[in-house]
Amino acid sequence: MPAPLPQIVRVIDLETTGTAPPAHGVCEIGWQDVALGKDGRWDLHGEGGSILVNPGRAIPPVTMAIHHIRDEDVAEAPWWQDCARPVLDPWPRRVALAAHRADFEQSFCTPALTRNADWICTWKCALRMWPDSPSFSNQVLRYWRRPDGIDHDRGLPAHRAFPDAYVTAFHLRDMLNEASLAQLIDWSRNPGLLPRVRYGPDRGKEWREIAHDSLMGFLSDRDPDVRFTAQAEFDRRSGGGSVGRASAQELLL
Template identity: 75%
Template sequence: MASPASSQIIRVIDLETTGSSPPAHAVLEIGWQDVMLGEDGRWELHGDGGAILVNPGRPIPPITQAVHHILEEQVADAPWWHDVARQVLDPYPKRLALAAHRADFEQQYCSPRLTHGADWVCTWKCAMRLWPDSPGFSNQILRYWRKPEGLVHERGLPVHRAFPDAYVTAHHLRDMLNEASLAQLLEWSNLPGLLPRVRSGPDRGKEWQEIEDEVLENFLGDRDPDVRYTAEQEFERRRGGGYVGRDTAERLLL
């Protein structure tokens, strides 16, 4: 493994919050797990990771307590977000990037000011590019479908707590980095999600190339940017612009 002085680290972040829309909602807990490039050129988990509870400065709605089970009395004496965020988000040795599953959510709370302008890898978007055959792309579906090597089951529990979720995501990120370059993951992460299958309507579950032209045209105006982007890519493919999803060996030969 690389020495600390030459470490190249990507820090995986997970947040638990009072809701999904800041500034009305705030952070309750931040968890992290590092992934580091070794001397052998392979990426591996690095260090023990950790988590810090955060005082959100407001009540925790029951609907979100039912997800993460963090009690108001547990965070009443916890530090404020601005007192802990930067030390976690911008660690030494300086990280190459931050990562999260559905990173758009974390980025709402982890502003460029707090991250020192870090790049972000979205493991949800990258999973759809690299592993389109997965039955789903949530952190936990990927966990049980892929069964990442070295993932300690108990250490990844309970679900919907900051450190266990970051720990699971870090295994996905490690394997992604060992399949594709960081530059490629960042490129995918900066685009809308490329959905392997239609996820709503009568054609739900079909691959995009299976649906009729008229149906595809309806998706071109969809309000969801991921659906709209995927439909646009399939539309371009039908006009000779490439393939939506991962090319199979058979298709590459053709």
């Protein structure tokens, strides 16, 4: 009997015509799987891949300048509704989907296409697990962390679907080998917990360093990540919760 195929988390990345569906459409999807091995460790699995997608509309020059996918490249490509489901739902092996700043991918990858999959946002998880990083973009984390085993050329060019998914998969692998799957999913359901203040007079400071009056102002900020973090720091000062590096208890949830 052949050995059963392992459970996987499928990392995906999208290149699109813009940021706001349905006004904008997908023009490429890439993926790379991370699988749980018999030794209880997670690692990259399979070759991954990418598919060009006809977005059904012209690609604006400002977007084309980011990923360099042209209208003529996708003119004969399949439509999103015809190719998304097989990539997003490799049932029954997939236990979750993942992406860096997954809120963006989720706006295009609806529950109907993903069979209501759980998602892991590697950006939100990096904020909690690696708060000392100088930035939390996919590529900054790549060069700050230098994950073991990554093939530099395979992760290029940036801003194309497969290379970006490939790089994200290394972040996810290392996260899953430090924290539980359930914990990463739980963190990903909330806004981002920012380790440092983003802007204003306190820019760059850790949240525990700022004055009470400044903290109170952030509680009504327009940015949901800022509001969420300010509330977490307020709760910490009131005797509960934490802001910054995840505790051992959190990692094992």
